[in-house]
Every structure is written in structure tokens, then in C-alpha cells.
Amino acid sequence: MSLSQLNGKTYLIKTFGCQMNMHDSERVSGLLDSCGCLEVATPAEADIVVFMTCCVREAADTRLYGQCLSCKSLPAPPSGKRVIAVGGCIAQRDGEGLLTNLDNVDVVFGTHSIAHVGDLIAQAFDDGNHHVRCEEHEENPATTMPWHRATSYHAWVPIMTGCNNFCSYCIVPYVRGREKSRPFDEIVDEVTALSRMGVREVTLLGQNVNSYGRDLFGSPRFAELLRRVGDTGIERIFFTSSHPKDLLPETIDAMAEVPAVMPQLHLAVQSGSSRILKLMNRRYTRESYLDLIERVRDRIPDIALSTDIIVGFPGETEEDFEQTLSLAETVRYAQAYTFIYSKRPGTPAAEIDDPTPREVILDRFNRLVHVVETTANEFNQHDLHRVVPALIEGTSKKNASILMGKSAKNQTVHAPIPAGYSIDQLVGKIVDVDVDAARTWYLSGTVTGDPR
Incomplete structure (x- = not known):
């Protein structure tokens, strides 16, 4: 079957994991x-079902297996044959090995093989065989391929791929490869074009955006990139992920001085114990991280800080955990993604024995969640009785008459749809919301003035 014979086939993509996976899914689409x-909209309607996978935590494997196997019970599509494809990080990690337990999977393609997904699916329709392609290096970067963006107002813009950090718990460098920065002008030109197309907000993507350009220029140039992207006309700039060891003073200055860079920073700490951070190979200490937070807040006082924290890393003691707890209380995050350590085969941490009982780890996790919820609620109180601009993304999942948008600090904002407007008229618009309630995970109020 040639690619032209895919014409008219229906497809559905299910995406697990990080923003880079979301971008990869847009390219596959x-x-x-x-x-x-x-x-x-549903697997039952689809001739082609694609799972874009993440392998950072064990739960992602379980979810993939469950959803893949559930496709066996679907009725045959109108075309008579359904092709199941698995891409992303699990595909890159396991390759042909995925077929051992998932015998209904027809196509496996790795993180460096997205350009070939059409050919692989066409071949599977043609001969009914399994087709696997998991290259070690990317011949055709995903950024050169067509995309189907999920929204007209926001765009994921990868500025680099891969990671050189080799944190001892993390599988990402093994499935995404080494750091490779996109050409400077290529990124700026892409954002300029997006702005002219009406995109209002971009998220610059990389496993460690702070090291952008090190492979091209010998030293990071992320601060310069932020300034140049800020001159394109784009209204809102977010970026992720940001490694503490590489967050330079000039980047903090650019964040403070470029109006389009939003006052929000995701700075994963992972642990508050210097001993555990060393075992994690994070290459900073508790003290240096807290000093960095102080410098960021000195330049951007109202910034919303978010983080990732792992509980139960092998060998973590109660004293280590107490240091994590106290760090979270000191920083007072606006948001934190908290995880129980998940052993990833092939990483150094997977070789460390840990006798800590599961119930102890669960108790620590719950104690951390309580602190995070408390600080998030306190942070949101700062915007009570203020007018907060929110970019409208749709309606609340619980109530279709309530708008859902995101503030400049990435807070969820709710407000009733104002009289005289439909939701279709407001998606992608920025509205001012007079906040009358501040909860742990959202702000709510009423729209004031006209959307823009």
C-alpha cells in the first residue's frame, strides 16, 4: 500500500506523558x-489508533498495556481492518520487545523515527505484518514535518531535543538521546510565523531549556533566545523544563525584562536533601537551590514557582524526607508535581536496594501533598480581589457555562460565560477576571470588560 492509499482512513492518537510527547503527537497527526x-474522537471509529508513550514512570507502562489490549474488544472499523501503532519513549526503549506482550500491535516507532510513521502504517495495512523502526539517531527532525496543532491560540515550540544530564533515576537520555539544539534563527522564524498566524502563546520545549545552544555555540544562549522570541510579537511565552544547575543570572534577567515572558517558572528540585540530590546526580545542593530561588524572587517578586518532587528515592531516610518537607515549606510553591519513586530498569538508581516499607513511603507522600496544597492555596490568595487576565481555553469539565482559562502565572481561572457571548467567541481570547474566590488549584470570579 502506498501512502496515497491511506487517504480516507480514520485515526485517533492517545498521548501519555510530557509536553514533548504532545508535540510529537501533533507531528504524527x-x-x-x-x-x-x-x-x-473514539477508538471504535478509528482505522488507525496511535499510542504516544512515556516511560518515566511504571504507571505509564501499565496504562499503555491496558489500553492497547482493550482495543482487541472493539468492533471492526468500516474499512474492515484496524492498525494499532505505538510510538514515543516506550517504543524507543522496548522496540520489537513490545510485541511479546502486545500481540495486537502492528507498528512500533521510536522517538527518532516519527518521519516514517506513514510508511510503517501503510505497510501494515498492505501485508498484515508487524513493522518496527527504532533508530538511534534522527535523520529527519520532527520539527521539519507537518503538524496538526491542537489549538489555534497556543503552540508547542521545541528548541532542543535530548538530555545530557543522566539523573540516576531517569530513562530520558536513553530514549531521547543527547542534547541537540535547533538553529537559533529557525526557532525565531517559527515563532514569528506563528504570531502572524494568530497564535498568542508559545511554550518553548526542551528536556533542559537552560542548556539551549551549548552544543551549537559552546555555551548556553537561552537568555538571548528568550529576548529574541520576545521581539517576535508573540504575546505570551512559557518554557519547560528548566534544570536548576543551568539557570544562569542572564536568563533570570531576561525573564524579568522581557514583557512576553510570563512570571512562571517550573524548577524541578526532586529532593530537599543534598545527600539524596548527590545520589540522584542532580549536581546542585539544597543550599544552592534555595539561593537560586532567592535570586529569582529578588528579580521577579510575584513569580509562580512550580516543581517536581520524588518521594521514596532508594535510601531516603526520615531525615532526608524532612529536609524535602522543610524545603517545600520554605519555597512555598504555587504548584508541585509529587511522585513516588518508580524504578526504571537500565538506570543506576534501579540497582540500589531500598528496605523502606511501602507504608512509610505512602505516609511521607501524603505529608508532602498536604504541605504543597497549603502553599498553593496561600499563593492563590495573593490574587483574591485582583483583576487577572486569562487566556480562555474552553469551559469547565464540570459545567459548560463556566469558562476555563489560564493566567499569566499558569493558574486555572474560572468565570461564568458573560452575557452576549458564546464559548466559540471566547476561546483563544484574553479576558479580565475580577477574582472573588481563590482556591487551592484555581481562581474564580466574573469577567469584566471586553475580551481581546
């Missing part, structure tokens, strides 16, 4: 669109 495929 764009490739299928270019072949004449049509996106549908």
Missing part, C-alpha cells in the same frame, strides 16, 4: 493529515 487521513 500532521503526517497522517497529509496522507488524507481523518481524525475521529
Whole structure:
């Protein structure tokens, strides 16, 4: 079957994991669109079901296996044959090994093989065989491929791929490869074009955006990139992820001085114990991290700080955990993603024995969640009785008459749809919300003035 014979096939993509996976899914969707495929809403309607996977935590493997196997019970699509494809990090890690337990999977493609997904699916339709492609290096970067963006107002913009950090718990460098920065002007030109197309907000993506350009120029140039992207006309700039060891003073200055860079920073700490941070190979200490937070807040006082924290890293003692707890209380995060350590085969941490009982780890996790919820609630109180601009993304999942948007600090903001407007008129617009309630995970109020 040639690519042209995919014309008219229906497809559905299910994405697990990080923002880079979301961007990869947009590229896969764009490739299928270019072949004449049509996106549908449910697996039962789809001739092609693609799972874009993450392997950072064990739960992602379990979820993939469950959803793949559930496709076996679906009725045959109108075309008579359904192709199941698995891409992303699990595909890159396991390759052909995925077929051992998932015998209904037809196509496996790794993180460096997205450009070939159309050919692989066409071959699977043609001969009914399994087709696997998991290259070690990317011949055709995903950024050169067509895309199907999920929204007209926001865009994921990868500035680099891969990671050189080799944190001892993390599988990412093994499935995404080494750091590779995109050319400077290519990124700026892309954001300029997006702005002219009406995109209002971009998120610059990289496993460690702070090291952007080190492979191209010998030293990071992320601060310069922020300034140049800020001159493109784009209204809102976010970025992720940001490694503490590489957050330079000039980057903090650019964040403070470029109006389009939003006052929000995700700075993963992972642990508050210097001993555990050393075992994690994070290459900073508790003290240096807290000093960095102080410098950021000195330049951007109202910044919303978010983080990732792992509980139960092998060998973590009660004293180590107490240091994590006290760090979270000191920093007072606006948001934190908290995880129980998940052993990833092939990483150094997976070789460390840990006798800590599961119930002890769960108790520590719950204590941390309580602190995070408390500080998030306190942070949101700062915007009570203020007017907060929010970029509208849709409606609340619980109430279709309530708008849902994001503030400049990445807070969820709710407000009733104002009289005289429909939701279609407001998605992608910025509205001012007079906040009359501040909860742990959202702000709510009423729209004041006209959308813009």
C-alpha cells in the first residue's frame, strides 16, 4: 500500500506523558493529515489508533498495556481492518520487545523515527505484518514535518531535543538521546510565523531549556533566545523544563525584562536533601537551590514557582524526607508535581536496594501533598480581589457555562460565560477576571470588560 492509499482512513492518537510527547503527537497527526487521513474522537471509529508513550514512570507502562489490549474488544472499523501503532519513549526503549506482550500491535516507532510513521502504517495495512523502526539517531527532525496543532491560540515550540544530564533515576537520555539544539534563527522564524498566524502563546520545549545552544555555540544562549522570541510579537511565552544547575543570572534577567515572558517558572528540585540530590546526580545542593530561588524572587517578586518532587528515592531516610518537607515549606510553591519513586530498569538508581516499607513511603507522600496544597492555596490568595487576565481555553469539565482559562502565572481561572457571548467567541481570547474566590488549584470570579 502506498501512502496515497491511506487517504480516507480514520485515526485517533492517545498521548501519555510530557509536553514533548504532545508535540510529537501533533507531528504524527500532521503526517497522517497529509496522507488524507481523518481524525475521529473514539477508538471504535478509528482505522488507525496511535499510542504516544512515556516511560518515566511504571504507571505509564501499565496504562499503555491496558489500553492497547482493550482495543482487541472493539468492533471492526468500516474499512474492515484496524492498525494499532505505538510510538514515543516506550517504543524507543522496548522496540520489537513490545510485541511479546502486545500481540495486537502492528507498528512500533521510536522517538527518532516519527518521519516514517506513514510508511510503517501503510505497510501494515498492505501485508498484515508487524513493522518496527527504532533508530538511534534522527535523520529527519520532527520539527521539519507537518503538524496538526491542537489549538489555534497556543503552540508547542521545541528548541532542543535530548538530555545530557543522566539523573540516576531517569530513562530520558536513553530514549531521547543527547542534547541537540535547533538553529537559533529557525526557532525565531517559527515563532514569528506563528504570531502572524494568530497564535498568542508559545511554550518553548526542551528536556533542559537552560542548556539551549551549548552544543551549537559552546555555551548556553537561552537568555538571548528568550529576548529574541520576545521581539517576535508573540504575546505570551512559557518554557519547560528548566534544570536548576543551568539557570544562569542572564536568563533570570531576561525573564524579568522581557514583557512576553510570563512570571512562571517550573524548577524541578526532586529532593530537599543534598545527600539524596548527590545520589540522584542532580549536581546542585539544597543550599544552592534555595539561593537560586532567592535570586529569582529578588528579580521577579510575584513569580509562580512550580516543581517536581520524588518521594521514596532508594535510601531516603526520615531525615532526608524532612529536609524535602522543610524545603517545600520554605519555597512555598504555587504548584508541585509529587511522585513516588518508580524504578526504571537500565538506570543506576534501579540497582540500589531500598528496605523502606511501602507504608512509610505512602505516609511521607501524603505529608508532602498536604504541605504543597497549603502553599498553593496561600499563593492563590495573593490574587483574591485582583483583576487577572486569562487566556480562555474552553469551559469547565464540570459545567459548560463556566469558562476555563489560564493566567499569566499558569493558574486555572474560572468565570461564568458573560452575557452576549458564546464559548466559540471566547476561546483563544484574553479576558479580565475580577477574582472573588481563590482556591487551592484555581481562581474564580466574573469577567469584566471586553475580551481581546
